[in-house]
Amino acid sequence: MIEISNLGFSYEGGNGACLQDVSLSVKSGEVVVVTGKSGSGKTTLIRALNGLIPHYYEGYMTGSVSVGGQALSSLPMPAIARMVGSVFQNPRSQFFNTDTVTEIAFGLENLGMPTEEIRRRVERAVVDLDIETLMGKSVFELSGGEKQIVAIAAAYALGPDVFVMDEPSANLDFDATRRLGRLVERLKECGKTVVVSEHRVYYLKDAVDRCVYLQDGRVSHEFSRDGYLALSSGDQAALGLRSLDLSLVEAQVATAQPEHDSQTGAPLRVEGLRGGYRRRETLRGVDIEVLAGRTVCLLGKNGAGKSTLASMLCGLVRERAGLVSVGRELSFRRRAGRFFLIMQDAGSQLFSDTVAGELAMSDAKGSLTVKATAALLEELGLGGTLSRHPLSLSGGEKQRLAIATAIVAEPDVVILDEPTSGLDFANMQRIAQAIRRLARRGTRVLIITHDYEFICRMADDIAMLESGRVTCTYPLDTEHAALLRAWFSIG
DSSP states (O other): EEEEEEEEEETTTTTSOSEEEEEEEEOTTTTTEOOSSTTSSSHHHHHHHHHHHHHSEEEEEEEEETTTTGGGSSSSSHHHHHHHEESSGGGGGOOSBBBBHHHHHHHHTTTOHHHHHHHHHHHHHHHTOOOGGGOOOOOOSSSSHHHHHHHHHHHTOOOEEEEEEEEETTTHHHHHHHHHHHHHHHHHHTOOOOEOOOOOGGGGGTSSSSEEETTTTTTEEEEHHHHHHHHHHHHHHHHHHSSGGGGGGGGHEEEOOOOOOOOOSSOEEEEEEEOOSSTTEEEEEEEEEOOTTTTEEEEEOOOHEEEEEHHHTTTSOSSSEEEEEEEEEEOOOGGGGGEEOOOSSSGOOOSSSSHHHHHHHHTOOOOHHHHHHHHHHHHTTTOOOTSSSSSGOHHHHHHHHHHHHHHHHEEEEEEEESSSTTTHHHHHHHHHHHHHHHHHTOOOOEEEEOOOHHHHHHOOOEEEETEEEEEEEEOOSTTTHHHHHHHOOOO
């Protein structure tokens, strides 16, 4: 079905080749996961498979990509869209309508299909993918996982034989990710060929046939499903691979807890916090405590209010009731400078034209020396980036730079919103080490995350947010590990 022969590609104005001599065959009906460390060329390969390379992204291309015996470079994009359905990391970037039905029909209308054919294809997509409950809804009311499913349905309606997905689980909670996995299984049952670029691969365990590992733009390893599962934890770590079976991660809970220095600072206390956006009350009386030097992972489904709580604590959204204190009560306005939020899209909070300038902007005391700056960047795996533009960094590098700015700023509280979204195992470990450095200094750390592997390696305490309230908290130790596994439906 897919034939890639000696494919190479360099972006115009880029630093070297992103793909080099890639050759790969994918059979009809096969599910293939493309994985590898950040920057290995996964996204570039997906762009070559859906025609964005060379039709949209300019650069120098060698070799060929064909689907169903037709070279994509010789076909116009509308023809490619009929053959290859694309699903991106952020489904909102490919939405054009305000409700689910017209969104699924949009691509068909663009191709000029008759009204009756459009209606038939939309109904077929809804039935085949079992998404009747999502029909007639506003896209603005959908959760992240539901948006991703509608994006897949819109591609499915076009009738392609091949689907390519670029990190589709990156912004999804655990339940939505599991549902995405079941949808990929459904596509496979319908005889579709699926290629998924991913770091978090556990949700594809029951669908995947083969894993292709990219390294420096080349295919360096291929694993069958059983071959991947047979890899030792050491081999996985060396390759920067996430686990395909989360039940194998649980043994690390008891031994992976970070060691903190004894801290005596005042805790972060949140009592009776209420509020939300516009007239909607998302938080309905949140009570939570984060001790100095401790890391609390905040869990909850999409829409539970986790990001709202983070914004409220940092003074971006004003609460309607409740109090926040670190030693003494801090009003809405007085939290600036004492709370530091690292967003899921770290690039949106980087403002300087160099990495050095970014750190200098956070250094309110003006005490950061050139030597100390270089040492901090080296520790976070950012050595040699001092003069680079922050937005030229990879996603994982941007996350680590944002954490570096938090270390320099020395706030009382650091809140991280999905810090491991789209990260490979090695970068997940680097993020964990950077957070531990913050905690060792007595910083109170609150992490919003759906990443079970990361939680097992990082959390001191767990807090569950449901329907606008923290329903329970517990330390993550051998006694309570079963509670975490139960919430993630593992074992």
